[in-house]
Amino acid sequence: MPELPEVETVVRGLRPVLEKARLARVSLARPDLRFPLPEGFVQYLTGRKVKTLSRRGKYILATLDEGTTWITHLGMSGRFTIDAPDGEAAAERRASAGQAGHEGGFAFADKHDHVLIETDKGARLRFNDVRRFGFMDLAAPGTLDTNRHLAELGPEPLSRAFTAEHLLAEAKGRTAPLKTFLLDQKIVAGLGNIYVSEALFSARLSPLKPAGELTKVAAERLVRGVRRVLEAAIEAGGSSLRDYVQASGELGYFQHQFAVYGKEGEPCEGCRCEFGVERIVQSGRSTYWCPRKQK
DNA sequence: AGACGTACCTGACCGC
DNA sequence: TGCGGTCAGGTACGTC
Numbered sequence: 001m002p003e004l005p006e007v008e009t010v011v012r013g014l015r016p017v018l019e020k021a022r023l024a025r026v027s028l029a030r031p032d033l034r035f036p037l038p039e040g041f042v043q044y045l046t047g048r049k050v051k052t053l054s055r056r057g058k059y060i061l062a063t064l065d066e067g068t069t070w071i072t073h074l075g076m077s078g079r080f081t082i083d084a085p086d087g088e089a090a091a092e093r094r095a096s097a098g099q100a101g102h103e104g105g106f107a108f109a110d111k112h113d114h115v116l117i118e119t120d121k122g123a124r125l126r127f128n129d130v131r132r133f134g135f136m137d138l139a140a141p142g143t144l145d146t147n148r149h150l151a152e153l154g155p156e157p158l159s160r161a162f163t164a165e166h167l168l169a170e171a172k173g174r175t176a177p178l179k180t181f182l183l184d185q186k187i188v189a190g191l192g193n194i195y196v197s198e199a200l201f202s203a204r205l206s207p208l209k210p211a212g213e214l215t216k217v218a219a220e221r222l223v224r225g226v227r228r229v230l231e232a233a234i235e236a237g238g239s240s241l242r243d244y245v246q247a248s249g250e251l252g253y254f255q256h257q258f259a260v261y262g263k264e265g266e267p268c269e270g271c272r273c274e275f276g277v278e279r280i281v282q283s284g285r286s287t288y289w290c291p292r293k294q295k
Numbered sequence: 296a297g298a299c300g301t302a303c304c305t306g307a308c309c310g311c
Numbered sequence: 312t313g314c315g316g317t318c319a320g321g322t323a324c325g326t327c
Contacts, residue, residue, distance in 0.1 A: 003320065034321085034323090035323095073321075075321050076322095078321090131319085134321080149322090193320055285320095
């Protein structure tokens with residue numbers, strides 16, 4: 001589920017709860033997510049203060065007081081829930097909680113809750129991940145740049161480092177189609193299956209076009225298209241934070257209107273032609289596009 | 296190096 | 312109602 005805009009929304013939602021807070025209690029329902037949690041994970045986090053929360057690609061980064069970074073990737077289905085300490089939902093969970101967790105009424109309330117965190121300010125966080133493709137890691141001070149998950153990441157698409165020149169240099173000689181090229185986190189960090197389709201539509205470029213055939217003009221359109229769709233989605237995430245997340249406490253998913261994604265057979269944005277959006281499969285994953293508009 | 300397929304995990308949905 | 316197949320927004324890793 002979560003691509004850059006969703007992760008950015010999660011970070012913004014977690015910030016008021018985690019930044020400048022101390023992790024008073026941490027517990028795990030299991031020793032691993034997608035990968036084993038690092039040795040001594042709970043002991044390490046417990047008692048540490050979060051200095052800042054940020055994002056790199058699809059990774060959530062929490063910088064701790066002594067310089068270590070707590071890294072979280074949401075995978076496909078990872079989400080955080082912020083529990084109101086004494087709300088109705090909390091009482092309900094207390095009543096139905098089957099597994100032992102924190103004492104004092106805070107527990108692994110849902111089936112796929114894997115990590116519980118309570119801050120010194122009384123905020124309670126649950127990390128839930130049905131498919132368990134998410135993972136967490138710790139990077140010692142000064143090792144973030146060489147961390148195995150982050151070292152190879154391409155530029156942030158909303159930063160000045162993401163340029164047509166960068167895309168052209170990376171695309172040179174490549175036969176892989178633009179769809180696959182943009183999904184590669186080494187090329188640009190944070191795009192996933194949805195926003196690649198959306199960005200290519202926005203740029204009016206075919207997902208089938210070999211990356212090596214990008215022209216300067218097309219690369220410039222692509223940079224603008226990527227930025228446009230991500231900025232719009234982050235904006236939508238902001239609304240969901242205000243409207244939806246505050247009520248439910250759930251962070252990780254929001255409704256967004258897409259131009260082509262999931263719209264097979266429907267007219268693409270602003271179009272009235274009779275053909276509609278097409279779905280094709282590239283490297284085993286769905287791509288949605290308009291063959292009339294995207295060349 | 297780069298392109299490709301497969302693995303990981305659970306749940307929802309569809310047709311029979 | 313049950314059952315098997317397919318699909319789902321992620322990354323890592325093996326092979327050619």
